[in-house]
Amino acid sequence: MFNIQDHLTFQRNRAQCPNCMIDGKDGLNLALMKSGAYKCHRGCTTDQIREALGQPKSETSDRIVPMALAKPIKTVTHTQEQIDQYRHDLINKSKHAINYLKQRGFTAEIAKRHQLGVAEKRVRNGKVYEKHWCITIPYQISEGVYMCKYRVAPWLVDRPEKLQKWSQDTNLQSRFHFTKKDGNEKLLLVAGDWDAMLLADIAITENQPFDICTNTTGEGNIPEDLSPIESYKEIYIFYDLDKAGREGSQKMAQAIGDRAKICTVPHKENPKEGYDSSDAIADGFKFSGFIEATKTPVTPAKPKNEIRDRLISTQELLDRAPDFVEFLVHDLITSNELQIIAAPPRAGKSLLSLGLVEAVASGKEFLGRPTQQGDVIYVNCEDGDSKLKERVLAQGWDANIPVHWLTEFNLSEWDKLLQVCEEIKPKLLVIDTLTSVRSDDTDENSSKVANLLKPLKQAAKQLNMAVILVHHTKKLNVQNLTEVDVFDTMRGSGVIRSESRGAIVLAEVANNETRRNEWRLIAENGSYGKQDLLVVLDANTLSWKCLSNWTPNCSESQEAQVLAFMDKVGAASIQQVTENTSIPAKSAYTVVTRLVQRGMLIKQGSRQNAVYIRAIQQIQQLNCLLNSRNSDTTSDTASNSTKTKNIFSTDTEVQNSVAVAPEKSSMPQSVGSEDQTHTQQAIPNSTSNSTEFNKPPVVEFNKPKFDLGDRVTLADGSTAIILDIDPSTKLGVLYRIQLPYDTTWINQDEIILLESKAIGVGDxxxxxxxxxxxxxxxxxxxxxxxxxxxxxxxxxxxxxxxxxxxxxxxxxxxxxxxxxxx
The missing domain is CATH 2.30.30 (SH3 type barrels.)
Incomplete structure (x- = not known):
């Protein structure tokens, strides 16, 4: 079976196309797909690429057949008599070839030494094959056996654009070809055949202590067999002055090791792109110029080591790692790990998964624990649509929560599902069950299962989403729980448990007193503790309920400390809470999460960038602004367009400075006297330094201007629906508003316009x-x-x-x- 990687070295799935190189195109045009397929972005077909590699397609090479029946790949070779005939034809039949070689600097002696000749060969011109005369360059494979490379009719004046420049015999492998080999300790490795022949001629003439060689398949490839050059103590690489030459020399130097030195071809100022050793010789450089270049070699770049790049210091680890664990479901499921939900057959693990999905998508509690709200992708390949509908309706789902269902899926399609996750950015991905999405009959205890789970773990960390894998256990009850580790009852527990961060297992407990089946929910989550809870399945709602108290419980004294600190500063991160209250980061995160769930704090941002805001503080800041006298009285006045030229202002100093009757302000009046004007009593500035809140004097607002259900325009231009009203006289009127996918509390001053009254039936x-x-x-x-x-x-x-x-x-x-x- 043909494998392109057996013939070419790919870097980041790109390599030089051998067919493009024949045409002088040395870019990384060849792409390697994940499937092992390959494609040239310049349009070369696979037939052309394999032809250029000397591996044309054939039935024997592309079908998997028994070894005893397989025919060997046909290899084209030449005898010494054929090589001599090509030499004879060069001398007697091809003046064009002789003239071309003379222009390149070849003498009759050089052509004889390297057995150059001519032969007629079928070569490709675009999509068709034509016969053309070619200069033959023979490589001796063994005693009396040769393979050839062909320079296709370089003398043509009107050369067809798509006529290939080079060709070679079928199955010619990448190998070192020596044009001078006298047992020296130093070797010059050059890019092309012409370079090697001309440089060898000078070295022989001057009796230089260097051997000369080239690579039969060009500077972009590394021969598999490096033994022909192992004896050399110093190897100097002189590749062409272009991108392909630079990259090829780096690859070759890395393959050879410390003995290799990358040298620059001697040249005049501003050499052309692709300038090579033949050009240097044509420009009059002697062998001494190459020797001089060996004294200032280019240091080969170290091969990229991904392990080295991933090393970090202890300080970097401490700076990078969070001070607390972020939970999707507090104390139960972490937000960026692979975790397992497991239970015996028909125990209700899918119902537990559905309850988790609904809780996260709607932001509700799950088994009494707060959750992070977000999108969910639920892969369920076991249950039919009708059963899923029945369960969803029984659990009382809102049809509009952001849950994305996938009822047909196989783990072989993981790359596609990963792309979907990157687009949707879910908080939770549930796969129900492992057995239903596996693409083979792999033993669940084998290492192959671990290979299936590793991409799930990586995706959880990269996308910051929890991945839940629903799985089966053996039949469990309270009697055998004392005999076995409940987590060892999962199928393939050794492999699956080692690859996951935690697991939740259900085990049945028979309760004779209530005559109902209760279950133990036993959960582990890495080093963050275990939970052993009593749960029961409600037959009416098909939902699991928690009957036990969770541990650890949140400390009320810690809550009071956090609230007192937040009342002072208004907004803070977990780190700031920890630094100012001396509460450990993990405990501080637990406390703050509870306060967010109870509506006492507002969370903005996620993970390490999250900031928690005391909503009441925002309103107090507004009150401070309302109670403070404006020092710039000019900015607080405006002329009326009427003839009386009344001046409107909320500042009493401005109102007292003009000889006009004060207008009633449009600002809200006190509850005690709705007709009272602002000119009767100025609101004093706040000078209190109370450590509790720095409270300003109370501002009493009018009754609410808006009603439940009203549609209003906010100060930022957005619109919202009023869901709830808090007519507090201390803090002003607060409204809870419905945004497209969220709710929040705002102050009355943030509403600038009533768009429409509450929606009713029939509207x-x-x-x-x-x-x-x-x-x-x-x-x-x-x-x-x-x-x-x-x-x-x-x-x-x-x-x-x-x-x-x-x-x-x-x-x-x-x-x-x-x-x-x-």
């Missing part, structure tokens, strides 16, 4: 963001201009009808156009 609505709507509902091909609201559901959803089908959409994607007639 006519339109799409607020068509691009976002089409992305979320790609099946609606022709989106109508108007919809009617059929019903309002939980989680701020509205049911609308489009193209005779009903869809449940977030209210953040629609706005009211007409009120229903009631």
């Amino acid at each position: 006519t609505v339109a799409i607020a963001n068509l691009a976002e709507f089409q992305k979320k509902y790609p099946r609606i091909k022709n989106v109508p201009n108007r919809f009617t609201v059929d019903a309002l559901g939980g989680a701020n959803q509205a049911k609308i009808t489009a193209n005779s089908k009903t869809y449940q959409v977030p209210v953040g994607l629609i706005f009211k156009v007409e009120v229903a007639n009631v």
Whole structure:
């Protein structure tokens, strides 16, 4: 079976195309595919590439046949009599060839020494083959046996553009060819045959103590057999002055080792691209010029060592490593590792996986633990669509959470799935189950299974996503749990457990008192501890519930410390929390995660760049601005376009400085007296240095300006739906708003415009963001201009009808156009 890598050396899956090199093109045009296939980007066919390598396609070489039946590859060789005939034809039949050789500096003596001749040969001209006279360059393979390289009709005046310049006998391998070999300790290695012959002639004439050789297949290849040059103590490489020559000399020097020295061909100023040893000789350089060049060799570049590049110091490790572990599900599943969910057959492991998927996609708790919200890719190749639908509906899923389903998949398609993960950037990838996605019958305890899991581990780290592999265990119950390690009951546990970061295993516990089946959920996660919990499967919702208390519990004193610190600074990273509270980073992360889950802190950013914000602090900063007198009174005034030229200002100093009746400010009034104007009492500046909050004096706001369900425009130009209202008189009116895929609390001053009132049943609505709507509902091909609201559901959803089908959409994607007639 032909393998291109047996004949060429690829670097980063690129190499010089041997067929292009025949035409003088020395770029890295040949690409190697992952499958082992190869392609020339200049358009050379595989037939042409193999022909140039001396490995033409044939039935015997490209079919896998028994060794006893396989025919040997046909190798073209020549006898001494044939070589002599080619010499005779050169002298007597080809004046063109003789003239060409003379122009290159060849004498009759040089041609005789190297047995140059001419022969007629079929060569390629584009896609067709033609007969042309060629200069033959024989290489002695063994006693009386030769193989030839051919210079194709170099004397042609109107040479066809696609006529190949060089050809060679079938199966001519890359090997060293000596044009002078006298047993010297020093060797000059040159790029081409003409270079080697001409340089050898000068060395012989001057009796120089150097041997001369070249490589039969050019400077881009390394012969497999290096033994012909092993005896030399010093080897000087003189390759052409171009990119191919520079790269080829580096490759050859690395293959030879310390004995090799890369030298520059002697030349005049500004040599042409591809200047070689023949050009130097033609320009009058003697052998002494080459000897002089050996005194200033170029140091070969060290081959790139990826291991060396990956080495880091202890300090770099400490700087790079996080101070805490980031969890996807706190205390249970880390955010960038491969982990296993395992259980006996029909124990409910797929239901557990579904519950995890729904919790992460919606940002809910999973078994009582907080999660990081994000996209999820769920690969389920065992259950049919109807069963999946039944389970999803029973668990009460929101149809619009970002879960991407894949019901047909094989691990041989992993590269394609990885591309999808790079595009979607999910927080979680679940593969349910390992058995259903494997492409072969590999023993689960074999090293081949480990090779299947390694790409999953790498992807988890590279893309910062948790990868969950659902797997089977032997049948487990509480009686045999004391006899075995529960994690050793997983199929292929030795290999699979070593390749994964952690595992979650379900084992049945019979409860005679309640007459229900309870289960132990036993989880391990590297060095981050184990959990042993009592769980039960709710038959109505098909959801797992946790009956045990989690450990470790969050310290209330640590919570108080973190909140007190956040009240002072407003925003901080985990590292800053640790430095200022003396709480260990791991514990600080646990505390902060709990506070985010309870809505007391807001997280911005991810991983090491995450910043946690005390939402209440933002509002207090707004209050400070409202309570502070503006020192630049000019900037706080504006002339009225009316004839009275009233001046409007919220600053009492400005209002008192003008002789006009004060206008009622558009700013909110106090709750105690709604008709009171701002000119009656100035709001004092805050001078408190309280260590609790640095609280400014209280500003009392009016009642809320907006109602639940109102669609409003925010200060940044975006739109949102009001979901909840907190009419606190201390901190002002707060609104919880619905963004397209998130909710947050804002201050009343951040709302600049009421777009439409709350949406009700029967109202006519339109799409607020068509691009976002089409992305979320790609099946609606022709989106109508108007919809009617059929019903309002939980989680701020509205049911609308489009193209005779009903869809449940977030209210953040629609706005009211007409009120229903009631």
